[in-house]
Amino acid sequence: xxxxxxxxxxxxxxxxxxxxxxxxxxxxxxxxxxxxxxxxxxxxxxxxxxxxxxxxxxxxxxxxxxxxxxxxxxxxxxxxxxxxxxxxxxxxxxxxxxxxxxxxxxxxxxxxxxxxxxxxxxxxxxxxxxxxxxxxxxxxxxxxxxxxxxxxxxxxxxxxxxxxxxxxxxxxxxxxxxxxxxxxxxxxxxxxxxxxxxxxxxxxxxxxxxxxxxxxxxxxxxxxxxxxxxxxxxxxxxxxxxxxxxxxxxxxxxxxxxxxxxxxxxxxxxxxxxxxxxxxxxxxxxxxxxxxxxxxxxxxxxxxxxxxxxxxxxxxxxxxxxxxxxxxxxxxxxxxxxxxxxxxxxxxxxxxxxxxxxxxxxxxxxxxxxxxxxxxxxxxxxxxxxxxxxxxxxxxxxxxxxxxxxxxxxxxxxxxxxxxxxxxxxxxxxxxxxxxxxxxxxxxxxxxxxxxxxxxxxxxxxxxxxxxxxxxxxx
Amino acid sequence: xxxxxxxxxxxxxxxxxxxxxxxxxxxxxxxxxxxxxxxxxxxxxxxxxxxxxxxxxxxxxxxxxxxxxxxxxxxxxxxxxxxxxxxxxxxxxxxxxxxxxxxxxxxxxxxxxxxxxxxxxxxxxxxxxxxxxxxxxxxxxxxxxxxxxxxxxxxxxxxxxxxxxxxxxxxxxxxxxxxxxxxxxxxxxxxxxxxxxxxxxxxxxxxxxxxxxxxxxxxxxxxxxxxxxxxxxxxxxxxxxxxxxxxxxxxxxxxxxxxxxxxxxxxxxxxxxxxxxxxxxxxxxxxxxxxxxxxxxxxxxxxxxxxxxxxxxxxxxxxxxxxxxxxxxxxxxxxxxxxxxxxxxxxxxxxxxxxxxxxxxxxxxxxxxxxxxxxxxxxxxxxxxxxxxxxxxxxxxxxxxxxxxxxxxxxxxxxxxxxxxxxxxxxxxxxxxxxxxxxxxxxxxxxxxxxxxxxxxxxxxxxxxxxxxxxxxxxx
Numbered sequence: 001x002x003x004x005x006x007x008x009x010x011x012x013x014x015x016x017x018x019x020x021x022x023x024x025x026x027x028x029x030x031x032x033x034x035x036x037x038x039x040x041x042x043x044x045x046x047x048x049x050x051x052x053x054x055x056x057x058x059x060x061x062x063x064x065x066x067x068x069x070x071x072x073x074x075x076x077x078x079x080x081x082x083x084x085x086x087x088x089x090x091x092x093x094x095x096x097x098x099x100x101x102x103x104x105x106x107x108x109x110x111x112x113x114x115x116x117x118x119x120x121x122x123x124x125x126x127x128x129x130x131x132x133x134x135x136x137x138x139x140x141x142x143x144x145x146x147x148x149x150x151x152x153x154x155x156x157x158x159x160x161x162x163x164x165x166x167x168x169x170x171x172x173x174x175x176x177x178x179x180x181x182x183x184x185x186x187x188x189x190x191x192x193x194x195x196x197x198x199x200x201x202x203x204x205x206x207x208x209x210x211x212x213x214x215x216x217x218x219x220x221x222x223x224x225x226x227x228x229x230x231x232x233x234x235x236x237x238x239x240x241x242x243x244x245x246x247x248x249x250x251x252x253x254x255x256x257x258x259x260x261x262x263x264x265x266x267x268x269x270x271x272x273x274x275x276x277x278x279x280x281x282x283x284x285x286x287x288x289x290x291x292x293x294x295x296x297x298x299x300x301x302x303x304x305x306x307x308x309x310x311x312x313x314x315x316x317x318x319x320x321x322x323x324x325x326x327x328x329x330x331x332x333x334x335x336x337x338x339x340x341x342x343x344x345x346x347x348x349x350x351x352x353x354x355x356x357x358x359x360x361x362x363x364x365x366x367x368x369x370x371x372x373x374x375x376x377x378x379x380x381x382x383x384x385x386x387x388x389x390x391x392x393x394x395x396x397x398x399x400x401x402x403x404x405x406x407x408x409x410x411x412x413x414x415x416x417x418x419x420x421x422x423x424x425x426x427x428x429x430x431x432x433x434x435x436x437x438x439x440x441x442x443x444x445x446x447x448x449x450x451x452x453x454x455x456x457x458x459x460x461x462x463x464x465x466x467x468x469x470x471x472x473x474x475x
Numbered sequence: 476x477x478x479x480x481x482x483x484x485x486x487x488x489x490x491x492x493x494x495x496x497x498x499x500x501x502x503x504x505x506x507x508x509x510x511x512x513x514x515x516x517x518x519x520x521x522x523x524x525x526x527x528x529x530x531x532x533x534x535x536x537x538x539x540x541x542x543x544x545x546x547x548x549x550x551x552x553x554x555x556x557x558x559x560x561x562x563x564x565x566x567x568x569x570x571x572x573x574x575x576x577x578x579x580x581x582x583x584x585x586x587x588x589x590x591x592x593x594x595x596x597x598x599x600x601x602x603x604x605x606x607x608x609x610x611x612x613x614x615x616x617x618x619x620x621x622x623x624x625x626x627x628x629x630x631x632x633x634x635x636x637x638x639x640x641x642x643x644x645x646x647x648x649x650x651x652x653x654x655x656x657x658x659x660x661x662x663x664x665x666x667x668x669x670x671x672x673x674x675x676x677x678x679x680x681x682x683x684x685x686x687x688x689x690x691x692x693x694x695x696x697x698x699x700x701x702x703x704x705x706x707x708x709x710x711x712x713x714x715x716x717x718x719x720x721x722x723x724x725x726x727x728x729x730x731x732x733x734x735x736x737x738x739x740x741x742x743x744x745x746x747x748x749x750x751x752x753x754x755x756x757x758x759x760x761x762x763x764x765x766x767x768x769x770x771x772x773x774x775x776x777x778x779x780x781x782x783x784x785x786x787x788x789x790x791x792x793x794x795x796x797x798x799x800x801x802x803x804x805x806x807x808x809x810x811x812x813x814x815x816x817x818x819x820x821x822x823x824x825x826x827x828x829x830x831x832x833x834x835x836x837x838x839x840x841x842x843x844x845x846x847x848x849x850x851x852x853x854x855x856x857x858x859x860x861x862x863x864x865x866x867x868x869x870x871x872x873x874x875x876x877x878x879x880x881x882x883x884x885x886x887x888x889x890x891x892x893x894x895x896x897x898x899x900x901x902x903x904x905x906x907x908x909x910x911x912x913x914x915x916x917x918x919x920x921x922x923x924x925x926x927x928x929x930x931x932x933x934x935x936x937x938x939x940x941x942x943x944x945x946x947x948x949x950x951x
Contacts, residue, residue: 039940082843107860108861130904130907130908142895145895146885149885149887149888152876
């Protein structure tokens with residue numbers, strides 16, 4: 001009953017998001033804006049809108065919610081009402097964060113994502129769930145406190161120079177791009193540091209990533225919370241939308257340093273993923289590794305790189321979502337989440353095996369599937385970027401090899417080899433195969449015709465990069 | 476023989492004070508005729524008095540009277556609302572919790588009224604003598620209230636501790652008043668402002684005097700290093716009393732500090748480095764020591780110390796923005812802390828033994844609504860949106876930026892990040908782990924009403940901060 005209502009609501013949400021996506025004109029700038037005054041004395045507004053960048057993340061967030069509810073159909077322990085309510089709160093706070101154009105409103109939603117996720121882990125998790133939930137909450141919260149200080153500072157500097165008290169991100173980035181707001185170099189770097197800490201923890205990027213694998217080890221086995229929480233890692237979006245447009249000089253200055261961290265993320269977390277036996281923790285490290293590519297693309301500050309970064313975020317959502325669903329199906333067996341407990345699953349579950357293979361290939365970045373095009377664009381952007389350059393790309397490419405190694409090994413262990421009585425996996429149900437099939441179709445469509453997504457994203461990103469070069473060249 | 480010239484009195488300025496003190500005195504007599512088993516009648520009468528006083532605030536006239544010793548303005552109007560509302564909520568909570576623990580006495584409610592009268596006097600007082608009078612009225616009532624759980628030893632001990640330390644603080648205050656009077660020759664704040672000595676030994680006396688007065692109130696609001704009594708007294712006092720004093724005396728004490736700092740005007744810059752140091756130390760000690768606490772009341776005591784540091788940040792800037800932020804912070808803190816203590820009160824055992832954080836385990840299964848209220852108040856204390864505490868923190872950080880002390884905003888951020896840890900750990904305790912007891916918690920009606928009011932206030936102030944900021948803009 002509760003599941004039915006939650007599922008219905010989430011599907012209505014998805015339909016609405018698709019309608020928004022289709023009705024969006026292919027131009028730069030926010031559309032479908034809604035604005036209400038919130039705290040007029042301080043220039044706060046409840047202001048929301050979408051553009052070519054955020055609309056896809058909204059679609060992804062609304063796609064993940066029914067998927068998570070689907071994955072949770074085995075969830076029978078605990079209070080069902082609270083479980084689905086929290087999933088829906090998480091979804092709405094994510095959507096809120098993607099559509100908020102007012103800086104403080106974004107911050108509110110950004111923080112709000114922590115509460116339902118931490119409660120889901122604490123209430124329905126396994127193992128060291130309380131420690132994991134606490135770390136999940138506190139670690140990103142620590143970062144975001146500095147974000148709050150930086151937001152207050154940016155707004156104050158703007159007020160000092162232009163006499164307007166506003167939290168409107170569009171107005172602020174426009175003021176920086178056209179030079180009406182000039183921030184002192186050192187102050188700009190300090191303000192940027194606040195954004196950087198918050199978003200680097202949230203992305204997450206090495207060495208700020210430790211909250212994530214611990215949290216995902218403690219989430220319910222069926223993967224529902226992981227799927228719903230895929231987009232909790234909205235740090236990269238924060239960089240594209242706020243940190244880089246607000247502080248073009250500081251972010252160009254910091255780009256090499258961030259790129260080094262990104263490359264370390266890619267390789268280091270890839271190697272750690274190779275050592276994991278718990279499939280969910282492996283996927284968690286794999287995600288961090290993928291997010292390294294996202295960060296490279298974001299900080300390249302080129303049209304190619306940023307498009308690739310957003311595409312990689314979307315791909316990571318679809319592909320990792322599918323993989324979490326598969327692990328959830330496997331985890332119903334006595335073997336649990338440990339890859340070594342399985343063998344020869346292909347023989348007993350060939351359909352599941354073939355769908356899993358496509359998802360694994362997509363995650364590795366095999367051409368023709370979605371992962372390839374995103375990572376390629378991100379790396380291309382990093383190569384041609386004046387801030388990063390090809391040296392980083394050479395090392396980042398090594399990460400793709402590592403990801404092939406750990407994902408294929410996991411696949412081989414679980415699906416190949418001899419099937420034994422204890423390790424037999426029954427075929428997935430029809431509905432599971434259908435959902436996985438749809439996700440695989442999405443992977444193929446994006447892989448073969450990425451223009452679906454890139455096309456509508458292009459004007460917004462081009463305008464963003466344009467304003468960056470303007471802002472950076474302002475004397 | 477010369478006639479004694481009495482100043483004219485405008486009773487409508489001191490309307491709220493008259494109502495509170497007059498009814499408290501009358502209730503002392505009425506209470507004699509209330510049977511021991513039905514002291515709830517006294518509680519309800521005391522509650523009614525606070526409500527009447529709340530309403531009377533609308534009909535008071537602004538201005539000053541008693542030769543400038545007491546005044547009433549938009550700012551004291553707002554502060555009085557906070558104080559009286561907190562008193563009303565505390566009386567409601569106490570009327571359920573005290574009989575449950577078998578320590579109910581009619582005097583409790585009357586003493587609470589008297590203490591709130593002292594708080595009102597601190598908020599309205601515009602002469603140093605009135606500030607002293609207000610502080611003493613407030614303190615003496617609270618000493619008795621702390622020890623009222625006779626014959627519980629912890630309560631007696633806490634009462635004695637509070638008395639000794641409080642007397643010590645009052646000594647500072649009196650000596651400070653004497654020196655200030657000696658240096659300037661005036662007692663009303665507005666006269667002192669215009670007669671700050673510019674040189675000579677008088678200037679020295681003046682600064683020592685002002686510093687001693689600030690120390691006197693520093694004890695009351697538990698600024699580091701005058702905070703030592705806080706955890707012991709909070710822990711030992713009956714919980715409804717702890718709730719009452721944690722919000723009431725903090726609000727009133729800070730208003731008095733604001734009054735004193737406003738006397739200084741631009742000269743505030745002299746003291747600012749010290750005030751900054753005090754507020755950083757207060758935030759740091761409060762947040763760090765709270766981590767190692769196992770008792771909830773002690774944790775909330777250290778949390779209240781840490782919050783005092785935050786309020787100080789708004790106060791020390793000395794400008795209108797900072798002041799507004801500080802008052803907003805106090806309002807948010809009041810509603811949040813009352814909610815937290817309300818839950819503690821309901822979960823406490825009947826012998827009043829200390830509730831530990833571990834006792835919260837599994838509260839979600841036992842009583843989902845109580846755990847929702849507690850979570851909201853902990854999140855609000857931590858400053859997580861969408862609660863009142865978030866906006867309060869945000870306004871303080873903005874105000875600190877605007878006063879040109881950006882690095883101080885970073886210090887506040889660090890303190891708030893540290894504090895988040897123990898709030899969140901305490902919150903998640905309720906959602907994981909198994910319940911220690913299977914005893915159902917029944918929520919009596921009065922507590923229910925009080926809790927619903929403060930919980931709604933946390934959310935409303937968090938989502939619609941203009942409810943308070945517009946009143947603050949008037950008070951500007």
